[in-house]
Amino acid sequence: MHNFGYFEEGSVGKVSDVRIWQRILGYCQPHKLGIFSSIFLSLLITCATLALPRLMQLGIDTYIAVAGQDTAIRLAGLANLAFIYGGAVLLAFAAGFIQVVLLEYIGQSIMHRLRNDLYQHILGLDLAFFHRHPVGRLVTRLTNDIQNMHEMFTSVMVTLCNDLLKLVGILVVLSFINLRLAVVMGLFLPLALTVTLFFSRLAREQFRAVRSQLAVVNSFLQENISAVTLVQLYGRELASRTRFNVLNHEFMQRSLAQVRLFGFFMPLSEFLSSLAMAVILWYGGGEVLKRQLTIGELVAFFSYMRLFFQPMRDLSQKYSIVQSALASAERIFQLLDKGSSIHSPKDPLCIDSVKGEIRFEQVGFSYEEDQGDGQKEGQQDGQGVLRDINLQIRAGETLALVGSTGAGKSTLISLLVRFYDPSQGRILLDGHDLRDFAVSDLRRKIGLVLQEVLIEPDTVLANIRLETGMNRVEVEAMLAETGMDAFIQRLPKGLDTRIGEGGLDLSSGEKQLLAFARILCRDPAVLILDEATSSVDTEAENLLEQAVEASFAGRTSIIIAHRLSTVRRADRIVVMDQGRIAEQGSHDELMAQGGLYANLIALDLQER
Ligand SMILES: Nc1ncnc2c1ncn2[C@@H]1O[C@H](COP(=O)(O)OP(=O)(O)OP(=O)(O)O)[C@@H](O)[C@H]1O
Structure with a gap:
């Protein structure tokens, strides 16, 4: 079953958030050439793929479904077309390979830089930050969140670019072949799009429901197996088994709901595609009879419509990955924007050797807890951990x-x-406030x-x-x-x-x-x-x-x-x-x- 990306705390990124895209583009900047090359390769792949039905049409209309021409000439013509067909397939294959390698390289390089930036930034943060943010979360930022973005850069960007170009290309080619039939087909587009987006939203919710229930089951197992001595000692086996059964059943139900959804969507997408075929058969067949369309063009239409539905299916899945990657990107950038509350002054004191006299003047301090809404709460109702410290050393x-x-x-x-x-007062070294020294100098x-x-x-x-x-x-x-x-x-x-x-x-x-x-x-x-x-x-x-x-x-x-x-x-x-x-x-x-x-x-x- 498809992985819809890694989610945390129920957050989903907004695809329309311009600021996030701008920052992601900032990281892409050094790889402009590679990205443009990859877009060019996408164009090549699209052209090569879209040429195939057209070659088929030429084969049928020019050499197969025509009477009165010399068979040898027709065979030679078909051989030529088959050769060009093979060449187009080979070109699409080679371009696809180069594109994947190129984008993988770009994706890895961007993630490498992002991971380094993030780690460097985390190392520079103040201790209060680490007390507020569990280490596990920070490691998640550096691993899962980055991995999530990597997936977007590589697998998703490749298909997204290729699929979008393919969709547009198919519509353009179809309108050249027969504008009226293309318009009829175009009517399917909003329907297919709505179904796909609706499905992708439902699927993502189901996926998260399954994941969160799995987390519940896992933590129950972890707690109960590690405390098995106590479970046995107090005869809690039955209660524990009953509770597990409930959790396990819920997990099964959620998994089955997910399977039902997929089971419905896959045939639905197949159904829409077949419906489109039926319309082509009826309307396109009529056009052939009216001599508005050749047999070759009708066959090409069928092939293009087959090509049309595959990217639609892909897009629904990739859209979810993009959303979860954007949520990851948002969390990463939030962390990168978090400044340290311990700063060195712009113009730090430069004293080569200090004598080492220290003075605490009315120093008070409390470990503050960020309430998440910008409010800071002092400990023990405003009573600090340190109070009225006056000390001269x-x-x-x-x-x-x-x-x-x-x-x-x-x-x-x-x-x-x-x-x-200090929250109050000041500490002096040789008569200078500690905050006047550069932090690294002070720590030396x-x-x-x-x-x-x-x-x-x-x-x-x-x-x-x-x-x-x-x-x-x-x-x-x-x-x-x-x-x-x-x-x-x-x-x-x-x-x-x-x-x-x-x-x-x-x-x-x-x-x-x-x-x-x-x-x-x-x-x-x-x-x-x-x-x-x-x-x-x-x-x-x-x-x-x-x-x-x-x-x-x-x-x-x-x-x-x-x-x-x-x-x-x-x-x-x-x-x-x-x-x-x-x-x-x-x-x-x-x-x-x-x-x-x-x-x-x-x-x-x-x-x-
Ligand atoms: N990072 C922190 N966040 C919140 N409260 C803290 C933090 N570190 C210490 N405290 C609290 O501040 C108070 C003073 O702790 P501190 O570690 O300075 O005491 P201590 O005299 O060094 O004790 P010990 O000898 O056990 O190390 C304690 O109530 C402690 O719980």
Whole structure:
């Protein structure tokens, strides 16, 4: 059964939407020559196909249905015509082949560019966007939606172009042969068109109904089979079977409705075509008797009418594919138009070296949720995740952030590297608002080591230096200085060990060390560390602690601390609670206060 394209969220593209077409044409622009060549090939194919009935007519009228001519001459004439007929068939075949390859190439190139554009765009979007859009949907944009458009560019465009030309061509040729008969045939066109469009709409709805019911059946199966232990434990087999039976029955009903529709349309289209033949037989036959039409012309008419109905059937199906491709295009372009809320200024500050003094002034923040209607809703009835944060961190100071789960520590750090901007107040680096720096420059100056590490399939050296341009000797010196060379020496080929896909799999401790080395390559003025909550092996942990200590010297450092040893080492400890700074001071001062910090220590900072 025909696939009517991929649909999502019940959306269907409007074929009349000019803006979408304009943007699609924008992507076609570099392939103008190829597209024009393909249209030219369409013309060739149409001419060659339409010549066939005409050659048949010539054969009948000039050589077969005439009396009194020498048989040898007639046979020679027929042989010539057969030769030309064969040539036309060959031409249509060759042009068709070249056209398919050409359009496939154009389609693939356009999709390749679109996929790249989309991926590049997605990578540049702010984190808030990713919290609002599930990853699965974004992957769908890059796969199914693009595939949908590809289908339109290749299979549909070929047939659409050829079919439309063929329809017009047939009407023109028919009117040359016999205008009155052509007009009679032309009356069938609106009827056939209406039936086809009506069918394509119904078919699309049926197709979507079947697909959505299939999704229901699939998710039921997934849920129930994965929870089969519970189904058996609570004796829910009968209830589960009954529910499945209902869903399964509905699926069968919808599938059968679709089959009935196809079963009706296919003969209907055949019926219309045969009806047209009957009219030609009656009216055209009469014209032959009145000597207004030759036998050859009548035969040609029959052949043209056969040719006429095939494209009509094709068009009904292709129209649906175009609609679903346009819906895909609309979703893709919407995504491409989505701007990031984190911008670099037009004229960013250019300061080569910063000292690393940080100031939070009346900072407030809430994760906003887009309600889809442009309205933004703050969390907890306007109560932000961070509130009234006033904090000054001196250049070179080591600050430990502690607090229970959900206190807002990670959020505070996210604001520092501009994953988000504060909803209120401002954050200053060396007296300059963070928003005055270029985002990439800021993220080089403020290095954040996260617990997740993105490994690229390459050597350890390449993974450490990334795009910094640091040479091998410099990397080795940095590793030796921080004591991390011991980690490298443990690897089979040292810095040249291949890791990631197809290479060595690093342990979580080793990954942490790599992430740390990576940040140090950028020599950031401010170093931020989210201390590992998961346990890493003791050797890696020791190495990491040693490296952290070495790299904290002379740098502003902020660490989300989960270990007692870390907080003791810090110059100052900031305790967060429900989005506010609850306490701050040295370990001894805070212990003496006997407040929140003392409680956390009693739990050994266990609330990770
Ligand atoms: N992307 C997000 N969207 C909405 N709310 C979020 C998001 N990230 C965190 N939150 C909420 O913000 C609050 C603060 O979270 P945050 O991760 O900053 O706390 P934390 O102190 O770092 O906690 P933990 O130690 O568990 O990491 C929590 O209530 C959390 O549920």
